[in-house]
Amino acid sequence: MEHVIAARAQMGTSLAFHIVFAMLGVGLPLLVFIAEGLWLRTKRRAYYDLARTWSKGMAILFAVGAVSGTILSFELGLLWPVFMRYAGGIIGLPFSLEGFAFFIEAIFIGLYLYGWERLSPRAHWLTAIPIVVSGAVSAGFVTMANAWMNMPTGFRLANGKVVDVHPIAAMFSAPWAYEVLHTTIAAYVVTGFGAAAVCAFALLRRSAEARREQVRAGLTIAMIVATVAIPLQWVVGDLIARFDAEQEPAKFAAEEALFHTQRFAPITIGGIVGPNEDRYAIEIPGGLSYLVAFDPRAEVTGLDRVAPDDRPPVAATHYSFDAMVGCATLLLLVAVVWLVVTLRRRVAAPWLLAAIAVCGPLAVAAMEAGWFTTEFGRQPWVARGLLRTTDAVTIAPGLDVQFYGFTVLYVVLAATCWWLLRRVGANAS
Amino acid sequence: MSALQGTALVALAAIVLYAVLGGADFGGGVWDLFASGPRRTAQRDAISHAIGPVWEANHVWLIFVLVALFTCFPPVFADVGTYLNVPLTLALFGIVLRGAAFVFRNYAADATTTARSWTVVFGASSIIAPFFLGDAAGAIATGRYDWLSPFALATGLFAVTLCAQVAGVFLLRETRDPALRDDFHRRATRATVAVWIVGLIPALIARVQEPALYAALTNPTALTAILVAMLLGVVVMVLIANRRDTLARIVVGAEALAVLVGWFGAQAPNLVPGHWTYESAAASPEMLVAFLVATACGAVVLIPSLALLFTVFKGPIRAPD
Numbered sequence: 001m002e003h004v005i006a007a008r009a010q011m012g013t014s015l016a017f018h019i020v021f022a023m024l025g026v027g028l029p030l031l032v033f034i035a036e037g038l039w040l041r042t043k044r045r046a047y048y049d050l051a052r053t054w055s056k057g058m059a060i061l062f063a064v065g066a067v068s069g070t071i072l073s074f075e076l077g078l079l080w081p082v083f084m085r086y087a088g089g090i091i092g093l094p095f096s097l098e099g100f101a102f103f104i105e106a107i108f109i110g111l112y113l114y115g116w117e118r119l120s121p122r123a124h125w126l127t128a129i130p131i132v133v134s135g136a137v138s139a140g141f142v143t144m145a146n147a148w149m150n151m152p153t154g155f156r157l158a159n160g161k162v163v164d165v166h167p168i169a170a171m172f173s174a175p176w177a178y179e180v181l182h183t184t185i186a187a188y189v190v191t192g193f194g195a196a197a198v199c200a201f202a203l204l205r206r207s208a209e210a211r212r213e214q215v216r217a218g219l220t221i222a223m224i225v226a227t228v229a230i231p232l233q234w235v236v237g238d239l240i241a242r243f244d245a246e247q248e249p250a251k252f253a254a255e256e257a258l259f260h261t262q263r264f265a266p267i268t269i270g271g272i273v274g275p276n277e278d279r280y281a282i283e284i285p286g287g288l289s290y291l292v293a294f295d296p297r298a299e300v301t302g303l304d305r306v307a308p309d310d311r312p313p314v315a316a317t318h319y320s321f322d323a324m325v326g327c328a329t330l331l332l333l334v335a336v337v338w339l340v341v342t343l344r345r346r347v348a349a350p351w352l353l354a355a356i357a358v359c360g361p362l363a364v365a366a367m368e369a370g371w372f373t374t375e376f377g378r379q380p381w382v383a384r385g386l387l388r389t390t391d392a393v394t395i396a397p398g399l400d401v402q403f404y405g406f407t408v409l410y411v412v413l414a415a416t417c418w419w420l421l422r423r424v425g426a427n428a429s
Numbered sequence: 430m431s432a433l434q435g436t437a438l439v440a441l442a443a444i445v446l447y448a449v450l451g452g453a454d455f456g457g458g459v460w461d462l463f464a465s466g467p468r469r470t471a472q473r474d475a476i477s478h479a480i481g482p483v484w485e486a487n488h489v490w491l492i493f494v495l496v497a498l499f500t501c502f503p504p505v506f507a508d509v510g511t512y513l514n515v516p517l518t519l520a521l522f523g524i525v526l527r528g529a530a531f532v533f534r535n536y537a538a539d540a541t542t543t544a545r546s547w548t549v550v551f552g553a554s555s556i557i558a559p560f561f562l563g564d565a566a567g568a569i570a571t572g573r574y575d576w577l578s579p580f581a582l583a584t585g586l587f588a589v590t591l592c593a594q595v596a597g598v599f600l601l602r603e604t605r606d607p608a609l610r611d612d613f614h615r616r617a618t619r620a621t622v623a624v625w626i627v628g629l630i631p632a633l634i635a636r637v638q639e640p641a642l643y644a645a646l647t648n649p650t651a652l653t654a655i656l657v658a659m660l661l662g663v664v665v666m667v668l669i670a671n672r673r674d675t676l677a678r679i680v681v682g683a684e685a686l687a688v689l690v691g692w693f694g695a696q697a698p699n700l701v702p703g704h705w706t707y708e709s710a711a712a713s714p715e716m717l718v719a720f721l722v723a724t725a726c727g728a729v730v731l732i733p734s735l736a737l738l739f740t741v742f743k744g745p746i747r748a749p750d
Contacts, residue, residue: 077510092500
């Protein structure tokens with residue numbers, strides 16, 4: 001395997017693996033917090049059992065998330081030392097703060113998981129709050145570093161050397177707020193639909209008849225979180241697209257497979273992306289211009305304005321983007337239907353349960369596709385305009401062996417996790 | 430104190446805390462692997478019980494060290510990642526498998542075969558991780574990133590032994606069962622003797638093969654620290670024989686501190702001898718100040734949280750509920 005491809009494959013696999021656990025690590029504490037709070041309020045056993053079951057899943061997922069996150073910290077140096085030599089001294093601040101947020105998360109997760117018998121019920125419930133907060137905050141800090149990679153700022157280059165470093169300015173690069181919101185909300189979308197899917201699946205298979213009340217409660221709590229999160233995600237996604245159209249036109253053009261700068265630019269869905277055009281795509285004429293500027297005659301910058309060497313891989317970016325939007329559309333649809341059914345005080349019918357069960361994998365797919373979109377869309381840069389990915393890679397040999405090694409590790413970890421989580425679900429008290 | 434000195438001090442403190450607290454968790458895994466005798470299950474239960482609530486928090490010190498390194502001394506992080514790619518990757522495998530295996534075996538406790546396999550993985554990876562972290566440290570000390578040199582390998586072995594010693598001493602306070610305490614007492618004593626002996630190996634190798642390093646190790650700071658560490662080893666033995674378990678915990682921590690002060694004292698003002706000094710590797714003063722401010726703010730929430738964690742789980746042993 002080519003050297004830089006092996007490095008990218010390994011980093012990409014590591015991120016794609018870790019991000020699932022990271023998202024659930026942010027979202028699950030909220031679900032657990034709600035369930036235990038409802039138990040404290042109502043004293044209904046089902047809520048207690050639900051909190052206990054979810055917290056077991058949280059224990060397993062958090063541990064794997066913590067160690068897979070460690071892989072990423074190492075890989076920054078093992079795979080991208082040139083980048084870190086450049087950027088470490090500029091974007092270290094959000095990483096340092098993230099370290100503390102992660103500390104708080106790990107400390108309170110220890111207190112929560114092992115404190116059921118040691119703390120008073122109320123004190124135990126309260127230990128979930130720092131987990132909820134620090135989880136979201138730590139994801140936010142990491143995303144701020146990613147935002148900087150998209151639009152590096154907070155320093156000056158003098159003869160190729162970094163000078164005038166302003167760590168706070170670097171932390172708050174232009175896209176930070178959009179990216180942080182989009183990532184954090186994604187955590188609640190993924191966890192909400194993910195947990196709801198597990199409950200819906202159990203109800204469909206009638207595998208939890210003895211614990212029907214617990215599973216129904218779980219479905220409702222998780223769907224409420226998902227139903228609040230998914231429309232917000234659409235709003236933020238729309239804001240980001242408009243921001244990208246102006247500030248990161250190369251990424252935006254690749255997402256939309258817009259090769260030519262034009263007025264009446266269409267929304268382009270799917271198609272077969274070639275070197276200079278996207279054929280057989282579904283097109284909504286003027287749609288893109290309208291979305292960008294609320295005016296179908298507005299000019300939208302296409303890839304022709306980007307130097308050929310600076311263009312992102314169009315097909316990968318475009319398909320990832322379409323996958324994200326497509327999955328998110330279905331998620332929104334199911335959330336709306338569920339809301340209507342629930343507000344009319346009906347019980348979810350099997351077809352709706354089936355749809356919710358499908359939403360679990362769809363939410364993960366949407367999140368991964370979104371991640372791919374932003375990462376592919378930044379290429380060929382690791383830090384846009386500053387350092388190319390091909391220049392950032394390590395000179396250490398044997399990366400392909402490493403890649404295969406880590407891939408096997410991830411398969412084993414994922415399989416064991418899956419098996420264990422199913423047991424936790426099946427043996428839930 | 431300059432920002433650079435402050436930063437170096439914070440980074441070194443984090444390394445010491447990881448060595449002691451994270452090291453104790455690795456050592457717990459070592460004793461888990463070597464659990465034996467009629468109380469082997471009880472030994473493993475005590476180890477799980479001791480590590481369970483705290484290992485994730487202790488692990489974060491490693492992340493903090495990495496972040497401090499790439500934020501404040503980026504070229505060292507880059508070079509270490511490049512030239513010690515292999516041992517660090519192996520250490521990383523150990524770190525990942527240790528953590529994952531620990532939760533897997535705990536949550537699969539009723540599926541005996543699976544739990545047993547993951548228990549072996551837990552123990553083995555608890556040796557692999559500190560071995561290669563120690564090896565990488567030794568490789569840095571050689572100034573050649575020579576992780577296959579006898580000195581580096583001996584340092585790796587020493588790191589594992591030190592972890593086992595710290596864990597042995599820490600475990601004494603984790604049980605009320607006198608027989609189980611005796612098990613751990615025997616292990617802590619043996620490990621302390623082993624630390625003494627295994628600790629001499631890198632020194633002897635340095636004397637033969639690494640003249641520059643040997644000269645550095647015998648500078649007044651380093652030599653004092655090493656002698657103090659050796660003395661504290663004896664103090665630990667006396668304390669645990671007299672059941673002063675709490676004090677023994679503190680002293681064994683001080684012993685690990687002395688070892689690391691010996692190392693950093695030997696190579697000061699170098700971070701990587703022959704390549705980087707603290708001065709030459711440092712990020713801009715603005716970054717160092719930002720890091721120190723972030724650390725100060727973080728410490729405000731971190732210290733009470735850690736205090737709460739250790740009070741709840743590591744306070745006086747309670748009667749079983």
